[in-house]
Amino acid sequence: MQAVAAATGQAATAGDPVYELRNVGKTYARNAITALEGVNLTLTKGSFSAVIGSSGCGKSTLLKIMSGLIPPSTGRVVLQNRPVTGPRRDIGMMFQQATLFPWRTTLENIVLPIEIRDGKAAARAAQTQARALLELVGLKGFEHTYPGELSGGMAQRASICRMLITEPAVLLLDEPFSALDELTRDFMNMELQRICTTRNATAFLVTHSIPEAVILSDVVYVMKPRPGRIAEVVTIDLPRPRTLDMMTTPKFGALVEHIRSRLDKEAFI
Amino acid sequence: MTDIDQNTLGAIDAEGDTVWTEQTSWLDRVPRAIQMLFVFVVFIALWDMVTRFGFVSRIILPTPWETGNDLIFVGRNLVTGGYMLAALWITLQEVFYGFLLALAIGFSLGVIVGETAFGERAIMPYLVAIDTMPKVAFAPLFVAWLGFDIDSKVALAAFIATFPIIVGTAAGLHAADTNSRNLFKTMGASRWQTLTKMKLPMALPQIFTGLKIASVGVMAGAITGEFLGGGKGFGELIRTAASQLNTPRVFSLILYLSVVGLGLFALVSWLQGRVVFWQKNRLSSSSE
Numbered sequence: 001m002q003a004v005a006a007a008t009g010q011a012a013t014a015g016d017p018v019y020e021l022r023n024v025g026k027t028y029a030r031n032a033i034t035a036l037e038g039v040n041l042t043l044t045k046g047s048f049s050a051v052i053g054s055s056g057c058g059k060s061t062l063l064k065i066m067s068g069l070i071p072p073s074t075g076r077v078v079l080q081n082r083p084v085t086g087p088r089r090d091i092g093m094m095f096q097q098a099t100l101f102p103w104r105t106t107l108e109n110i111v112l113p114i115e116i117r118d119g120k121a122a123a124r125a126a127q128t129q130a131r132a133l134l135e136l137v138g139l140k141g142f143e144h145t146y147p148g149e150l151s152g153g154m155a156q157r158a159s160i161c162r163m164l165i166t167e168p169a170v171l172l173l174d175e176p177f178s179a180l181d182e183l184t185r186d187f188m189n190m191e192l193q194r195i196c197t198t199r200n201a202t203a204f205l206v207t208h209s210i211p212e213a214v215i216l217s218d219v220v221y222v223m224k225p226r227p228g229r230i231a232e233v234v235t236i237d238l239p240r241p242r243t244l245d246m247m248t249t250p251k252f253g254a255l256v257e258h259i260r261s262r263l264d265k266e267a268f269i
Numbered sequence: 270m271t272d273i274d275q276n277t278l279g280a281i282d283a284e285g286d287t288v289w290t291e292q293t294s295w296l297d298r299v300p301r302a303i304q305m306l307f308v309f310v311v312f313i314a315l316w317d318m319v320t321r322f323g324f325v326s327r328i329i330l331p332t333p334w335e336t337g338n339d340l341i342f343v344g345r346n347l348v349t350g351g352y353m354l355a356a357l358w359i360t361l362q363e364v365f366y367g368f369l370l371a372l373a374i375g376f377s378l379g380v381i382v383g384e385t386a387f388g389e390r391a392i393m394p395y396l397v398a399i400d401t402m403p404k405v406a407f408a409p410l411f412v413a414w415l416g417f418d419i420d421s422k423v424a425l426a427a428f429i430a431t432f433p434i435i436v437g438t439a440a441g442l443h444a445a446d447t448n449s450r451n452l453f454k455t456m457g458a459s460r461w462q463t464l465t466k467m468k469l470p471m472a473l474p475q476i477f478t479g480l481k482i483a484s485v486g487v488m489a490g491a492i493t494g495e496f497l498g499g500g501k502g503f504g505e506l507i508r509t510a511a512s513q514l515n516t517p518r519v520f521s522l523i524l525y526l527s528v529v530g531l532g533l534f535a536l537v538s539w540l541q542g543r544v545v546f547w548q549k550n551r552l553s554s555s556s557e
């Protein structure tokens with residue numbers, strides 16, 4: 001298990017580019033706010049990247065462009081050699097809220113993307129796969145529970161399953177666990193890492209938490225506001241798999257401190 | 270000194286369970302049925318006093334006992350299939366068809382107004398304008414158009430009941446949050462899929478709120494229609510009794526009518542519990 005994880009971790013650093021952004025900018029026509037300017041980034045296969053920055057610096061805007069929810073004003077967005085011009089099947093998205101639908105059981109919620117894409121019959125066929133995913137996130141036995149009876153953490157785990165069921169090439173996560181308490185959040189982050197390594201998934205995480213970004217990522221993008229841009233790219237060379245114990249190591253502390261100093265400086269400008 | 274006292278106190282506490290009961294007022298512990306019965310008895314007693322001591326004329330306000338007797342009389346007539354049952358049957362039909370019509374029109378218009386930008390911009394203002402009118406004033410028009418049969422009453426009942434359903438449906442469709450919308454967008458859902466698999470289920474609680482208001486309005490519409498447009502329904506019975514100054518009869522007819530209204534309301538509430546089961550779960554768990 002650990003050997004596999006280490007192998008994929010190595011592959012991540014030397015992986016092929018999956019997602020590429022070239023000189024991406026976004027100006028909201030409504031209020032003429034330039035939310036993003038000249039953003040360049042490349043996600044390699046199996047890598048985990050995080051973007052961190054102060055509130056309003058354009059993180060969600062960036063993620064919306066990457067997921068095809070809104071078009072960029074300038075630049076080029078390419079996923080798996082095809083330009084992104086709208087929502088795509090090979091993109092999985094996760095939001096701050098679990099957004100499970102209370103009239104569907106957990107299992108029905110998870111197969112919803114399949115139902116929308118390929119119809120009810122395909123969704124039924126995907127149930128075996130959904131059960132396997134539920135087991136992967138430790139929700140075995142909750143297949144027929146309604147979301148109203150799940151805790152916040154359980155609901156987020158179910159929404160991870162929903163994201164994974166279509167086997168997307170890239171996972172876009174907009175502060176997925178920020179509504180959870182710190183203990184659950186740490187636990188969920190380790191779960192997320194495990195899932196990403198077992199499936200060799202490429203992940204891109206928006207977060208407000210520096211430790212969270214450092215413990216999960218291979219690369220951390222530090223953003224600055226007005227206009228939103230990537231100010232620094234920090235490579236995290238902690239070994240994989242990461243554990244929560246690493247958060248007490250001096251190296252981890254130094255990385256967190258480094259990123260914090262970058263963010264602090266911008267706050268005074 | 271006080272420190273030591275607290276320490277020994279803590280030691281005693283640690284030995285046994287500290288089970289204690291919350292103090293509640295004795296009134297809160299009285300069963301609800303008894304509380305309701307109490308209000309009922311007080312009401313009847315007051316009513317009895319007002320009539321017994323002649324504060325108001327018997328013709329204006331009959332005694333509770335006269336009313337009770339008439340309730341029994343009307344009840345017997347209804348059960349034995351007398352002329353009042355025939356009248357009730359007519360009114361029930363008006364209510365039923367009026368409600369169905371209101372549901373069909375209200376839901377369709379609600380979806381158009383709630384889902385399309387055109388509906389919201391171009392149709393909604395007119396609906397709001399009509400909604401602010403006193404709808405009962407249209408009754409003579411409906412009678413002129415549709416005659417003295419049940420059609421004109423169905424029309425008025427439906428007319429009154431349609432608007433709450435439109436508003437409930439449209440507001441419910443707007444209730445879908447950004448996250449759910451974005452989620453459906455990223456899943457590549459079509460507009461139809463977004464409507465049927467997300468927006469409409471999410472709108473159900475508000476649609477049912479509209480239906481409940483409509484279920485009250487539809488009764489009012491049918492009876493008003495009968496007052497103003499004649500016919501052979503329950504409203505006509507009330508009108509006749511009132512013109513004969515048979516006040517106990519008016520009272521008991523109204524009471525039976527309110528049973529029908531309550532029944533319709535209860536039916537919609539029961540349906541809501543079945544259809545919007547997830548909301549019921551939440552309500553019962555929060556009250557536990």
Ligand SMILES: Nc1ncnc2c1ncn2[C@@H]1O[C@H](COP(=O)(O)OP(=O)(O)OP(=O)(O)O)[C@@H](O)[C@H]1O
Pocket residue numbers: 028030031033034035053054055056057058059060061062
């Ligand atoms: N739909 C929109 N229309 C107009 N302006 C917008 C829109 N969405 C975001 N903005 C503007 O773009 C800028 C960046 O917003 P964005 O939501 O991307 O920030 P963020 O980094 O995600 O912030 P947070 O950490 O608070 O979520 C803000 O100045 C905001 O006012």
Ligand SMILES: [Mg+2]
Pocket residue numbers: 059060061
């Ligand atoms: Mg954001």
